[in-house]
Amino acid sequence: MILTYIGIFLVSVGVLFLFLGALGIVRMPDVYTRLQAGTKATTLGALGTIIGVGLIQPEWFWKTLIIAIFIAISNPISSHALARGSYKSGIKPFLKDDDGIDTYADVEDEEVDR
Amino acid sequence: MSRFLFTFLILFVAWLGFTTSLHPQELITGAVVSLIIAFVAFKTFTDFGLSFFHPQKIFNIIKFIAVFLVALIKSNFDVARRVVLPSLPINPGIVTYKTELKSDTAKVFLANAITLTPGTLSIDVIGDELFIHWIDVISTDPEVIFNEIGADFEKILKEIFE
Structure with missing residues (x-):
């Protein structure tokens, strides 16, 4: 019984963070900052909802745990691939003022292609 | 075998x-x-x-997961705060982070951990340099970057993988 309540709590927190992630995607100025909001908030959101479901239905718990581990590993990798792909296709990051720093711009393309 | x-x-x-x-x-x-x-x-x-099943390593892996989960939750509140505040307090930029780790597996875990911790997103790894999109660049000094972004993970990962 107590597990059900913890599960419901986790699912609610997860849904809240998923919502904040979506809000971040609307409000942020460029693709990289949107990825920041997208990856972080959706990781905790997805972990919360999935493990919460596992606690509400205890016989699913181990399955949900394995799915959560896969998400925790694959989510940052996909966001890295999206960020790197956007940069290589020529999207410059949004910088607040002229002296904003972007060290990746100095990297030669051949170096990146290794 | x-x-x-x-x-x-x-x-x-x-x-x-x-x-x-x-x-x-x-x-x-x-x-x-x-x-x-x-x-x-x-x-x-x-x-x-x-x-890999040596008790010392298992202990370090558990420590890594604990540090990682705390950082993940902190980073979510950090992002939530930035998203909700009407002034949208961001100052993004891409900085270079020099890692001391040698093994490729360790670098993968470091890059993943950095992506899921407050305000940072790894874009690329070339040799021992990680290029990191930082949502709020507070300093361009390599020392500060190292300590702010990944020093905690670096110590534990070194013990696990090297």
Whole structure:
């Protein structure tokens, strides 16, 4: 019984963070900052909802745990691939003022292609 | 051989987690499938083999997961705060982070951990340099960057993988 309540709590927190992630995607100025909001908030959101479901239905718990581990590993990798792909296709990051720093711009393309 | 056994064990435990049943049919199918996949994939799957189950390493892995979960929750509140505040307090930029880690696996875990911790997103790894999109660049001094972004993970990962 107590597990059900913890599960419901986790699912609610997860849904809240998923919502904040979506809000971040609307409000942020460029693709990289949107990825920041997208990856972080959706990781905790997805972990919360999935493990919460596992606690509400205890016989699913181990399955949900394995799915959560896969998400925790694959989510940052996909966001890295999206960020790197956007940069290589020529999207410059949004910088607040002229002296904003972007060290990746100095990297030669051949170096990146290794 | 030890690498093969390690791969087999990890795959078999994953199988047990998915089926959640100790019925002999399930166990035999899982063992056969794990054996085949382990035989094909063990060379790329791990560099360590069974020595990975050394208690000291297990302890460090648990410590890493704990530090990581705390950082993940902190980063979510951080992002939530930035998203909700009407002034949208961001000052983004891309900085270079020099890592002291040597092994490739350790770098993968470091980059993943950095992506999921407050305000940072790894874009690329070239040699020992990580390029990191930082949502709020507070300094361009390499020392500060190192301590702010990844010093905690670096220590633990060094003990696990090196």
